[in-house]
Amino acid sequence: MTDYVGRFAPSPSGPLHFGSLMAALGSYFQAKSQQGHWLVRIEDLDPPREQPGAAESILRTLENYQLGWDGDVVYQSQRHELYQAQIDHWLTTGEAYYCQCTRKQIKAMGGFYSGHCRALQLADPHHCSVRLHIEQPVTEFIDLKHGNIPLPKALAEEDFIIKRRDGLYAYNLAVVLDDIDQGVTEVVRGADLIEPTGRQMSLYHQLKQPVVRYLHLPLALDENGNKLSKQNHAPAIDALDTKSTLLKAMQCLGFAIEPSLKDGTIEEIVQWGVRHWSLLQLPESTEITPRFSNGSV
The missing domain is CATH 3.40.50.620 (HUPs)
Structure with a gap:
């Protein structure tokens, strides 16, 4: 093997x-x-x-x-402890934070989250999502078939949600933690998932x-x-x-x-x-x- x-x-x-x-x-x-x-x-x-x-x-x-x-x-339904442990770590280090912004508010920001709650230091998780502060945005990547694929800069720089306000864990967080935990070396999937790659x-x-x-x-x-x-x-x-x-x-x-x-x-x-x-x-x-x-x- x-x-x-x-x-x-x-x-x-x-x-x-x-x-x-x-x-x-x-x-x-x-x-x-x-x-x-x-x-x-x-x-x-x-x-x-x-x-x-x-x-x-x-x-x-x-x-x-x-x-x-x-x-x-x-x-994944049996792996919530893994996801929550990483979120708790990031909340402790300040890399993640609670966000109370609604979709309507984000739409008013121009469609992309502006980082509004990043400095508020919200302590109450109720009715809040958890966002990760992105320090190294990825605006392009190399696909094994299609070569260099550019990604929207505004989307790449956005602090994105890793736990939803309804308590469900975000796909992007879970899939990466699982792939790391399972030792995955290569992801082969449909082209509809190109955008989340960044x-x-x-x-x-x-x-x-x-x-x-x-x-x-x-x-x-x-x-x-x-x-x-x-x-x-x-x-x-x-x-x-x-x-x-x-x-x-x-x-x-x-x-x-x-x-x-x-x-x-x-x-x-x-x-x-x-x-x-x-x-x-x-x-x-x-x-x-x-x-x-x-x-x-």
Whole structure:
């Protein structure tokens, strides 16, 4: 085994859809082509958005596609102590602070938080979020496929929320602490998550940890140009047409599918994908609209 550690980290807000399958396959192929570990983490940080049974459904789907993970599945809902301990440390050192600003107030600031509460030294956490004072904003990063990607300067310099006013932990904080704790060396995910990359890299700098590598896969769109996502009510992938859906997802990732491969088993197709995976094959665009004969995914 190499030192490579990758991961797939879906949120249980619905069953696995075609876009999520592309992300799972891309991260799996990238890890296994380097004889690395591939971890699965369920990012159940936001109970109001979760769908009962979705986590179990996602794991069953991964198994159906012969995407076996290494080690135990990690659930973010069981890691709150880790997140709170880091927040408490930053509150003690003054790197984080309570903020009482509302969305309406931030909109009046021009749409980006101005640091209004940074010097107020608010002591009451009730009805407050927790923000991290950003000392090393990241305005660009290197993507393994797309090269240098610039990020909005105003967004990069903003002290962002690491714990919401409703008590829920922020995605950016949790994902970075988990990736560090699990030894992740490279993050492979959909291009819809390009923008948060700068904030996550800022967290690595704040924690004095080496920054992981990033690879963003093309984002699957529907025929109307909308992202295939649970938020946009993307349909679950067809559990009865596994092979066809697998081959379609691999085509979207740039594979030239050999005709004989269509007669193979799911396991054989996946292992063929591991052997033939290359970043050079990935589409240059960060968005792709799958073209299927029946018009569905």
